[in-house]
Amino acid sequence: MTSRQPIPSNPKPMSGIIFLIITVLASLIILFAILYFLYYLWYSLVHRSRTNPYDSSTPLVKLHRFSYKELKSATEGFSDSTSIGKGGSGIVYKGILKDGKLVAVKLLDSGSFQSEREFQNELQILGGIKSPLVVSLLGYCVERNKRLVVYEYMPNRSLQESLFSESSLCMNWGRRFDVILDVARALAFLHLDCDPPVIHGDVKPSNVLLDSEYKAKLSDFGLSRLKLEEEFGVDMFSQELGKSQELWKSQDLSGNFGGMTTGTETPTPIGTPMESQDEVDFAMALQASSSSKGSTMFQNIRPFGFNSVTQNLSFFNENDATTRNAKGKEVSIVENGVASYDEELSSVDHRKELDLGGGDKARNIKQWGKDWWWKQDGSGELCSKDYVKEWIGSQICPSTNPEWDLEKKCSPQKTSLDISAPLSKPEEVQETTLQEQEPETLKKESDKEITEKTCNKKPRKMKEWWKEEHLDELSKKSKKAKRLESFCKKRFKIPHFDIGKRFQFKRKRKFGMQDENGDDPDAEFSFRKGWKRKHTRSMGSDMWSGDLFSRELSSTTSMRGTLCYVAPEYGGCGYLMEKADIYSFGVLVLVIVSGRRPLHVLNSPMKLEKANLVSWCKQLAHAGNVLELVDERLKDDYNKEQASLCINLALACLQKMPELRPDISDIVKILKGEMELPSLPFEFSPSPPSRTFSRSKRRHKSYAE
Numbered sequence: 001m002t003s004r005q006p007i008p009s010n011p012k013p014m015s016g017i018i019f020l021i022i023t024v025l026a027s028l029i030i031l032f033a034i035l036y037f038l039y040y041l042w043y044s045l046v047h048r049s050r051t052n053p054y055d056s057s058t059p060l061v062k063l064h065r066f067s068y069k070e071l072k073s074a075t076e077g078f079s080d081s082t083s084i085g086k087g088g089s090g091i092v093y094k095g096i097l098k099d100g101k102l103v104a105v106k107l108l109d110s111g112s113f114q115s116e117r118e119f120q121n122e123l124q125i126l127g128g129i130k131s132p133l134v135v136s137l138l139g140y141c142v143e144r145n146k147r148l149v150v151y152e153y154m155p156n157r158s159l160q161e162s163l164f165s166e167s168s169l170c171m172n173w174g175r176r177f178d179v180i181l182d183v184a185r186a187l188a189f190l191h192l193d194c195d196p197p198v199i200h201g202d203v204k205p206s207n208v209l210l211d212s213e214y215k216a217k218l219s220d221f222g223l224s225r226l227k228l229e230e231e232f233g234v235d236m237f238s239q240e241l242g243k244s245q246e247l248w249k250s251q252d253l254s255g256n257f258g259g260m261t262t263g264t265e266t267p268t269p270i271g272t273p274m275e276s277q278d279e280v281d282f283a284m285a286l287q288a289s290s291s292s293k294g295s296t297m298f299q300n301i302r303p304f305g306f307n308s309v310t311q312n313l314s315f316f317n318e319n320d321a322t323t324r325n326a327k328g329k330e331v332s333i334v335e336n337g338v339a340s341y342d343e344e345l346s347s348v349d350h351r352k353e354l355d356l357g358g359g360d361k362a363r364n365i366k367q368w369g370k371d372w373w374w375k376q377d378g379s380g381e382l383c384s385k386d387y388v389k390e391w392i393g394s395q396i397c398p399s400t401n402p403e404w405d406l407e408k409k410c411s412p413q414k415t416s417l418d419i420s421a422p423l424s425k426p427e428e429v430q431e432t433t434l435q436e437q438e439p440e441t442l443k444k445e446s447d448k449e450i451t452e453k454t455c456n457k458k459p460r461k462m463k464e465w466w467k468e469e470h471l472d473e474l475s476k477k478s479k480k481a482k483r484l485e486s487f488c489k490k491r492f493k494i495p496h497f498d499i500g501k502r503f504q505f506k507r508k509r510k511f512g513m514q515d516e517n518g519d520d521p522d523a524e525f526s527f528r529k530g531w532k533r534k535h536t537r538s539m540g541s542d543m544w545s546g547d548l549f550s551r552e553l554s555s556t557t558s559m560r561g562t563l564c565y566v567a568p569e570y571g572g573c574g575y576l577m578e579k580a581d582i583y584s585f586g587v588l589v590l591v592i593v594s595g596r597r598p599l600h601v602l603n604s605p606m607k608l609e610k611a612n613l614v615s616w617c618k619q620l621a622h623a624g625n626v627l628e629l630v631d632e633r634l635k636d637d638y639n640k641e642q643a644s645l646c647i648n649l650a651l652a653c654l655q656k657m658p659e660l661r662p663d664i665s666d667i668v669k670i671l672k673g674e675m676e677l678p679s680l681p682f683e684f685s686p687s688p689p690s691r692t693f694s695r696s697k698r699r700h701k702s703y704a705e
């Protein structure tokens with residue numbers, strides 16, 4: 001019998017497969033474990049130095065939650081008679097609580113993503129701050145789509161009203177100086193005593209509230225942000241410059257900048273030859289590029305002798321080899337870096353600036369949209385009027401920016417710039433509330449070209465507009481920004497969004513508290529306002545879609561803060577830093593001292609150079625007559641030394657390079673007389689006849705002899 005041999009089963013492939021699966025699984029597990037470990041390591045490293053008292057893990061400062069009913073009855077049903085102000089994000093009412101306590105209740109506009117963010121921000125940041133220098137947040141109310149914030153009531157309302165209303169006489173010099181010091185202290189508290197530091201982001205007169213004794217407190221933290229991270233302490237600008245900054249910061253800049261404006265010191269003559277120091281040259285070149293009398297500075301610099309970092313500066317004047325003087329002429333820089341200086345510069349007639357040749361105008365227009373801040377402070381390419389018109393034109397021309405909702409009907413009144421008129425009737429003054437301007441205003445014959453150019457543009461969404469206008473900046477900074485964006489999106493918990501999650505706002509619902517035709521003649525143009533009815537989220541952009549970036553970049557770049565108060569570096573992709581507050585503080589100081597708004601559009605003809613407060617102040621500084629800026633209503637009843645100090649301090653704060661602006665601690669010391677005001681650059685200095693000019697004059701003279 002033959003025994004059948006069993007067909008041998010082949011267990012090998014099965015076990016092989018099992019083995020393979022186990023191996024793959026095991027390696028995957030190990031890989032994931034390694035990845036997780038690395039991720040954890042990275043996460044803890046990144047968060048090591050973070051202190052964040054406001055994030056969701058930290059219990060909020062106990063804020064009282066009011067019911068809507070309670071606040072409604074406190075404000076007599078939000079009646080007009082209790083309304084005390086209207087801002088970009090809502091209406092403020094005066095209320096009396098059941099216990100008799102006076103409060104200010106801000107009823108926020110709803111349906112706007114921006115408002116919600118600001119609400120969250122306000123609660124998170126202001127709710128965590130307790131200081132006599134900052135207005136107290138007493139509570140909030142969230143009911144369905146209604147959001148209200150309750151503050152301590154400030155009987156003397158805002159500085160804006162005190163300075164510009166009929167009762168402005170209450171703001172004598174002593175009070176003005178005290179307010180300046182109070183605001184400086186408040187900023188010092190935010191920047192230095194808070195952990196993490198708080199950057200206010202919207203320092204302006206309407207956000208400075210006055211108590212019964214006219215003591216000032218900072219309010220409105222809707223646009224504030226926390227400085228969470230060391231990395232966020234450096235904006236891209238600084239990072240790129242970091243190396244050179246270190247070098248030239250160690251220099252005695254005061255000596256090298258030469259100009260003294262305190263009035264007691266002797267200014268270094270403009271033509272004084274300087275030691276060749278690349279770093280200083282570089283800093284000065286930047287100063288020069290932003291100077292209204294920039295061409296004078298080129299006498300002392302070697303424009304092409306900057307260190308290589310300079311090339312990265314997107315804001316650096318495109319015309320490296322040439323710069324423009326205030327008349328639109330080009331000032332060429334001669335080979336050895338010495339520019340010819342036109343004596344006439346020291347007596348610029350801005351009316352003539354309007355008569356730019358066609359070529360110049362076209363070039364200027366091109367340049368205009370790109371870096372409007374350079375122009376806003378009278379950088380020399382166009383005058384204030386052009387700036388005002390161009391800027392307003394770009395804002396109000398419906399075909400240019402259809403997305404920018406113009407909420408108000410424009411006044412049919414033809415408006416011209418004038419500041420020479422006394423301010424005895426402050427109500428005559430119209431802030432450049434852009435909504436109030438009529439496109440027709442721009443259709444003057446002489447400005448036709450500008451207007452056509454502005455208005456004939458294809459309608460663009462603001463995002464596109466921004467991208468186009470800042471293409472250069474974008475290309476240079478996008479790499480860095482993208483990296484940071486993804487970094488932030490993934491890792492950073494932005495504290496002011498936590499509450500939003502908890503409250504689960506219903507964004508689509510609207511409530512009808514918006515006053516479509518509401519008009520506040522005292523209001524400043526806040527970018528918030530322009531945004532509030534817009535779909536911020538769409539502008540929040542696919543480009544910068546992260547929480548942080550939708551706040552800090554998309555809604556910002558050139559759009560964040562309040563016109564004329566926002567720092568120039570914020571026009572790019574810079575982060576909101578302390579020095580941005582310092583810049584705004586500088587503008588605020590000038591506004592307080594002069595009793596003028598930073599940008600005036602009046603109904604009567606006036607000297608154009610006064611239209612832009614910052615620009616005018618720089619001109620006065622250059623002419624050595626800063627006290628002309630002081631509010632005429634004060635007559636001679638003010639402390640000249642203090643006024644001069646304040647104006648010069650403001651100029652120091654208004655320097656283009658954030659790094660050159662003083663720190664808030666120094667500002668407080670300077671105001672308290674504990675520290676000398678550092679020297680200011682040439683552009684802010686009294687301008688003696690230039691040596692070059694004098695020399696050549698002398699030469700001519702000797703030839704004549």
Ligand SMILES: Nc1ncnc2c1ncn2[C@@H]1O[C@H](COP(=O)(O)OP(=O)(O)OP(=O)(O)O)[C@@H](O)[C@H]1O
Pocket residue numbers: 084085086087088089090091092104106135151152153154155157158160161202206207209219220526528529
């Ligand atoms: N706590 C308060 N006490 C008294 N008045 C207040 C108080 N808070 C605000 N106000 C008044 O309400 C006005 C509007 O304030 P709000 O903060 O809403 O807007 P804003 O700062 O003028 O503008 P934006 O919100 O666009 O920056 C202020 O100018 C001020 O007169």
